[in-house]
Every structure is written in structure tokens, then in C-alpha cells.
Amino acid sequence: MWFAVNIYGNMYKMVSVDITGRHIISPTGDAPKGWKYCPDCVKNWPERSHHCPLCDVCVLKRDHHCFFAGYCVGYHNHRYYVAMVFYISVAAIYGNIFNFEFVRDVKGELGIWGILSFLLPHVGFLFGGDDFYVTGITMLTFIGFYCSSCFFGYLEFR
Ligand SMILES: [Zn+2]
Ligand SMILES: [Zn+2]
Known part of the structure; x- marks a missing residue:
């Protein structure tokens, strides 16, 4: 909240x-x-x-x-913009930690295949035998990681 x-x-x-x-x-x-x-x-x-x-x-x-x-x-709203991006970044880390724990619970031990199917969720679905539920969770978590890295990129490189 x-x-x-x-x-x-x-x-x-x-x-x-x-x-x-x-x-x-x-x-x-x-x-x-x-x-x-x-x-x-x-x-x-x-x-x-x-x-x-x-x-x-x-x-x-x-x-x-x-x-x-x-x-x-x-000039008049840059302060609010930077604060907004900062809070989005911190909230993204917070959400990603919980998401990642959940993915690890669902996928089991993360070996090479687990990491590969996390980075490319559709490969896990097509070749790895991940069911629709696991693929959906993995994809959402990966999108979360990707979005937060974009926000951090903004904070870092501006
Ligand atoms: Zn003008
Ligand atoms: Zn405009």
C-alpha cells in the first residue's frame, strides 16, 4: 500500500x-x-x-x-517523475523477490534447464514439458524482471 x-x-x-x-x-x-x-x-x-x-x-x-x-x-514536474520511477523500481524488487520464490516452489530445483526455461518461458513450454500454469507464472515473473531492469536502467543512465 x-x-x-x-x-x-x-x-x-x-x-x-x-x-x-x-x-x-x-x-x-x-x-x-x-x-x-x-x-x-x-x-x-x-x-x-x-x-x-x-x-x-x-x-x-x-x-x-x-x-x-x-x-x-x-521543469515543474521532474521531481515527481524521478520519485515515481524510484518507487516503481523499489516496488519492483519487492515484488520480484516474492515472485521468484514462488517460481522456485512451482518449478522445483533450478538447474541449467530451469534457468533456461525461466529466460525463455516459451521454450520450456514447447520442449521442456512445463504445463500451461507453470509457463504462465514463469512468463509473468520474467516480464517483472525485465520491466524492473528497464526502470533501473532509467535511474542509472539518466
Ligand atoms: Zn511551442
Ligand atoms: Zn508532451
Whole structure:
């Protein structure tokens, strides 16, 4: 529950703040040094602002458009985004530990074949005699491992 509250709370804050620079009084006329003109917004914006074609607005210090939240990540909500990804990563480890123990219980002792059929669940189903139930559990657990490694990759390499 604690993880869920933190993940969804940060996600809610992320999509509910104003990411644009509407409060900024931008200079009219030719863009001054450090500012740039956006032809879509018909307005001058500060440095490092970028126009998002999906949100159709210029976002201050735009990082990327988050497809999970359906909202841009920028100057005003980057803090919530990083906190959300952090809590997702920790929750993923927590879930994966329990999942992995369950897979070991179901599959028995993990030898070479057990590890191979964990990394390639469909091979275990086609050639190893794993039944549908075991294959489904193994596949879900593998997807969990894969997703958490993606979230960790984000935290590590940003
Ligand atoms: Zn724009
Ligand atoms: Zn966007």
C-alpha cells in the first residue's frame, strides 16, 4: 500500500501541475539572446524550452513526453517523475523477490534447464514439458524482471 500510494501520488502530482511557462512574460518581437521563437505557440520561450507535438505546448526544460502518464516531463514536474520511477523500481524488487520464490516452489530445483526455461518461458513450454500454469507464472515473473531492469536502467543512465 505504501508503494502504491507513493507511485500513484507522484503520478497524480506529475500530471496535475502546469508544465508550461504561461506565467512567464515573454518578450515580444525578435527573440532576444538565449530565447527562441516557437512558430506553433507564436511566442518567445526561454532557453531549453521545447515544443511537444502531443501536448501541443512549449514545455520549460522539457525532458520527454511520458507515455505512461500521458504528460510531458519538464521543469515543474521532474521531481515527481524521478520519485515515481524510484518507487516503481523499489516496488519492483519487492515484488520480484516474492515472485521468484514462488517460481522456485512451482518449478522445483533450478538447474541449467530451469534457468533456461525461466529466460525463455516459451521454450520450456514447447520442449521442456512445463504445463500451461507453470509457463504462465514463469512468463509473468520474467516480464517483472525485465520491466524492473528497464526502470533501473532509467535511474542509472539518466
Ligand atoms: Zn511551442
Ligand atoms: Zn508532451
